[in-house]
Amino acid sequence: MTTRTTAPPALDVKNVTVRFAGLVALDDVSFTVAPGTLHAVIGPNGAGKSTCFNVLSGLYRPTTGTVRLGDAELTRLAPHRIAALGVARTFQNIVTTQGTVADNLMLGRHALSRAGFAASALRLPRAVREQREHLAKAREIAELTGLGAHFDAPVALLSYGDRKRVELARALCLEPRVLLLDEPVAGMNAAERIRMTEVVREIRAELGLSVVLVEHDMGLVMRLADEVTVLDFGKAIAHGTPDQVRRDPEVLRAYLGTGTTGEDAA
Numbered sequence: 001m002t003t004r005t006t007a008p009p010a011l012d013v014k015n016v017t018v019r020f021a022g023l024v025a026l027d028d029v030s031f032t033v034a035p036g037t038l039h040a041v042i043g044p045n046g047a048g049k050s051t052c053f054n055v056l057s058g059l060y061r062p063t064t065g066t067v068r069l070g071d072a073e074l075t076r077l078a079p080h081r082i083a084a085l086g087v088a089r090t091f092q093n094i095v096t097t098q099g100t101v102a103d104n105l106m107l108g109r110h111a112l113s114r115a116g117f118a119a120s121a122l123r124l125p126r127a128v129r130e131q132r133e134h135l136a137k138a139r140e141i142a143e144l145t146g147l148g149a150h151f152d153a154p155v156a157l158l159s160y161g162d163r164k165r166v167e168l169a170r171a172l173c174l175e176p177r178v179l180l181l182d183e184p185v186a187g188m189n190a191a192e193r194i195r196m197t198e199v200v201r202e203i204r205a206e207l208g209l210s211v212v213l214v215e216h217d218m219g220l221v222m223r224l225a226d227e228v229t230v231l232d233f234g235k236a237i238a239h240g241t242p243d244q245v246r247r248d249p250e251v252l253r254a255y256l257g258t259g260t261t262g263e264d265a266a
């Protein structure tokens, strides 16, 4: 896998508010994901984490506020335009059980294809060459995410942990500069969580991309995050390193107020 030499631009979330009818799901939220860092967004249930992710990936338009990736304003772009600027996301719920691992990763390469449909269908030399290059890249990403041995296997036959990593690998096939990880270990057993933690570490080291992580598993957040933003009732109540936020009185109040404590809730 080629290691990226240029750092991704900063991702800047500025004064973002999202209103649904009378409800304020995000209330004037600002934070910056510094280039090449892993930034976690945590908070109790209903705090606004998914809303925040949906704004970053373009599924929701904020009522006010902006999201910028370097010089590019993402705020009003459609999801596929945001993806084309190098922001890829995973989804909390695994959506695919169709096809092989290779098929799914090639879907992730689709947005990067230059040869048109007709050229591919006619198997013109340029299209054939491009297809071969995409397949080689997909195989590299499968290796990096621990799926190399399953490259030609049907996804439906894989374990839950492996399928979650197919979802991650599919997003990586877009060669993103920023990866949005939506609860990557949800529903996993302890061994699968450890494996996913290792893989996230490896992709960061190898690809140098920025990662935004929404995750309920506080152990994972504390092990992986460089910086954490804590949401509560739509407001950002704390920012800092994992150590700083875990000792922040406002954060403790937010979690204790929901009846959850310790490392298993976010």
Ligand SMILES: Nc1ncnc2c1ncn2[C@@H]1O[C@H](COP(=O)(O)OP(=O)(O)OP(=O)(O)O)[C@@H](O)[C@H]1O
Pocket: 020, 023, 024, 025, 043, 044, 045, 046, 047, 048, 049, 050, 051, 052
């Ligand atoms: N499409 C929507 N329409 C109306 N209200 C919504 C919508 N999406 C989210 N909300 C509300 O916005 C608030 C924030 O929800 P959100 O799903 O962002 O929280 P969350 O932190 O991701 O919660 P969880 O940890 O339970 O997934 C909640 O009160 C939720 O009911």
